[in-house]
Amino acid sequence: MFSRLGRGQRRLRFKALARRVAAARPPWPKRAAGGSENRLARLLRRSRRRLRRLPGVKRLGGLRRLPGVRRLGGLRRLRPHYPRRGRTGWRRWLPSPRQIIMTFTWALLALVTLVGWAYEHTAIPTDLNAYATQQDNVYYWADGTEMARVGPVDRQAMPLDRIPTSVQSAVLAAENASFYSDPGVSPKGITRAVATMATGGETQGGSTITQQYVKNVYLNQDQTVSRKISEIFIAIKLDRKMSKQQILDGYLNTSWFGRGAYGVQRAAKAYYGEDVSQLNPSQAAFLAALLKGAGEYDPSMSAANHQRAVDRWSWVLDRMVKTGKLSAAQRATYTKFPEPIAPPRPVGLSGQTGYLVDTARAYISAHSGISDQQFDLGGYQIYTTFQKPKVDALAAAVKKRLGTLDPAGRPADRDVRVGAASVATDGRILAIYGGPDYIKQGFDDADISIVPAGTTYAPFVYAAGLRDGVVRDRDAPRAAVSPSSPYDGDDKVPIQTPEGPYWSRDGKVVKTANAGGRSYGKIPLGKAVADGVNGPVTQLGMDVGLNQVRQASVDAGLLPDSGFAEQIPDFSLGTSTPSPIRMADGYATFAAGGTHTDPYSVLRVTLKGSQMPLKSPAVTHPFTPKVAGEVDDALHDAVGTGAGAGHAVAQAGPGLAGLPGTAPDDTSASFVGYDQEMATAVTLFRIDPKSQLLEPLTGIGGRSKKKPGSDYPTDIWTRYMAAVRPPGDPRPGATPATS
Known part of the structure; x- marks a missing residue:
């Protein structure tokens, strides 16, 4: 048809x-x-x-x-059928324009409906975030009594009309230049931030100031999609409910600037020691830079932080020019970075308290999931391992002995410092002496790693030999040694290796060097360690292998990065620089029968009655009870029948073990020892306050060159142990003396 x-x-x-x-x-x-x-x-x-x-x-x-x-x-x-009629090739499988338009329209309609529903059902929270109830962090002694309260809780809110325009402009330029015109969120800003970050450039934050304020006050810092969506909807509603001035006021008074500072007023005090009203545009630009992440831009924390802070500060000033808040002429006057002051120390941390708090906080930072920012908000209860009687007794013993020095009359008595620590056999740090006063000296000498251990390092060499054996001939298998193994104790004996004599870089054969040039002839290895004979210990280190010696000391408790020295013969004489805390922990391993527990200073942390997760210290068994017992015997002999300063330790009571020592260059003197409960290390040294280099102890206290202050640590250790040990405390397994 x-x-x-x-x-x-x-x-x-x-x-x-x-x-x-x-x-x-x-x-x-x-x-x-x-x-x-x-x-x-x-x-x-x-x-x-x-x-x-x-x-x-x-x-x-x-x-x-x-x-x-x-x-x-x-x-x-x-609707088209596939393959579509009237089309050829791949076009036969494409949807029609009408299908595409309808699909997009329906999807857009569904999205708009979903967003509208979510917006309608998102309410502005009525309760503020944790910052509004910020508290002190409270530290407790091991017996549960209060030790210290730390954390500035006197947060001073600063009205917006008292915050300089330069500070406001710097913050707006760095974080949200369109703050006064945007509706609380900025899709363009988020897109720009993502694109600029993808190309590696400097960025403004993707969130507006309103969004950041919402996060600070009502939400949390979690990086989740749900939190971000809530942040956007609340920001839009808040922008309609509050004025821009109110939002900016709240933002400047709640943002975190590091150093425990919440709010721009406290930040000005923390970084420049001034009221915020006294800041100039250059200082304001630096504070604005901190908003991107105070942990990465506080110049006092590291050299890398300092460089990032300078770069960000310069960028903020340039942004202020670009946004019309600073003239080019004014910008040209700010070419030098406004260096902040050193981080202020909280009050109430005088004496040893500040060192104890720093030690506990460092442990929490390394062994819990609590961030520095969360910790600065406060409210935590920290129960430490520190025992107040021991801390007080250790400080008193140091003060008593150093009181005999005459810095005004003897130059050798100046700049003398002591670091000391007590660590229990189960790893608890019971006491430390970090310096005369935390307020006057902020760095902790109990945790310092620049002072040579000296001959107190010998037990680690001895333990390595007993555990790993020795190799005296090339390609020969390792042979066992025992406390009775004979070694040449004479002075100036050539040091041997499996390949022959050890030659120094200047082409000379290296020889042993006993204290005072004394010779002992053939001497059992255990007695050589107890009597502090350097020659056999040096040769034993070469026989075992210095790599094995180093590993044995790490297994005992020294940190892998605790200043290990060059592996030459003197290595066995303590040229490495472990801290007193780690030396005490290493000796505690021998006192515990070869079991090592990582030292720890915090028993538990609670927040609002709930216990926070805290990693348990690692426990290992690097030495057999037999090896640990043989080292223990030598250290007991050192304070019982041994020669030198260790003999005086017996005055503190029975059951003590330990070893005195000096560095090969006489820059330090130490005593490390233990009883059945704990090990204690005491280190004495001098350091030039200008160059921060160690100085010889020669002449300290009017001593001769043959005795460069080596009795000072021993005397401090003895006084301390006599004060904290129960009378007549026996050695484990020994029969108590009877009258």
Whole structure:
């Protein structure tokens, strides 16, 4: 019927057909039961079948608007079928533009509906975040009594009209230049931040100041999608509820600037010791730089931090020029970085308390999931391992002995310092002496790693030999040694290696050097350690291997990075520089029968009554009880029948073990020893306050060159142990003396 008609004629016929269909009134003609169709119904059905076979029917979408045409089944199938007719190649599989538009429209409508629903159901919280109830962190002694309260809780809010315009402008330039015009959020800012970070450039924060204020006051610092969505919706609502001035006021008074400072007023005090109203634009730019992350921009923390702070400070000033808040002429006057003052120390930390607090806080930082920012908010109760009677007794013993020095009359008595620590056999740090007063000297000499251990290092060499054996000939297997193994104790004996004599870099054979040039002949190894004979200890280190010696000391408790010296023969004489805490911990391993526990200073941490997760100290067994017992025997002999300063230690009571020592260059003197409960290390040294270099102890206290202050640590150790030990405290396993 239509096959020989042209396109125009078909269109006319279709229109005529449409008019005829429209003229037909419902109901649709149906075949009567048992009857025959009328002529019009038959015509329509035949036409519909032929219309389905025509390729042009899909283009007649306009006919669907005509009355009645929508009933033609062929015209209702407007969605494309795959592969699509009339297309070739890959285009046969593409959706039509209409499909794409409709899909996008429906998706957009669904998204708008979802966002609207979420916005409507997100309310501004009525309770403030933890900062609003900031508290002190309270530290407790081991017996549960209060030791110290730390944390500035006298947060001083500063009204916006008292905060200089330069400070406000610096913050806006660094964080949100469009603050006064945006609706609380900035999609453009977020997009720009992501794009700039992808190219490695400097960025403003992706969040607006309103969003950051919401995060500070109502939410938390978690980096989650749900938190970010809540932040955006609350920011939009808050922007409609509060004025921009109120939001900026709240933001400047709640933001974290590091050094325990929340709010711009406390930040000004912490970094410049001044009221915020006294800051100049250069100082304001630095404080604004801290908002990006105080932990990375506080110059006092590291050289890398300092460089980042300078770069960020310069960028903030340039941003202020770009935003019209600072003229180019003013910017040209600020070329020198405004160096902040040293971090102020909290009050109430005088004496030894500050050193104890620093030790405990460092342990929490390394062994818990509490960030510095969370910790500065306060509210934590820290229960430490420190025992007040021992801390007081150790400080008193040091003060008593150093009181005999005459800095005004003897130059050798000047700049004398002492570091000391007591560590229990189970790893608890019981007491430390970090310096005369934390307020006057902030660095902790109990945790310093610049002072040579001296001959107190010998037990680690001895333990390595007993555990690992020795190699005296090339390619020979390791051979065992024992306390009775004979060694040459004479002075100036050439040091041997499996390849022959040890030669120094200047082409000379290295020889042993006993204290005072004394010779002992053949001497059992255990007795050589007890009597402090350097020659056998030096040779033993070469026989065992200095790598094995170093590993044995690390296994005992010394840190792998605790200032290990060059591995030459003198290495066994204590040229390395472990801290007093680590030396005490190493000796505690021998007192514990070869079991080592990492030293720790915190028993538990609680917040609002809930105990916070804290990693348990690691426990290892680096030495067998037999090896530890043989080292223990030598150290007991050193204070019982041994020669030198160690003999005086017996005055503190029975059951003591330990060893005195001096550095090869006489820059330090030490005594490290223990009883059945704890090990204690005492180190004496001099340090030039200008160069920060160690100075010889020669002449200290009017002593001769043969005795350069080596009795000072021994005397301090003895006084301390006599004060803290119960009378007649016996050695484990020994029979108490009877009268």
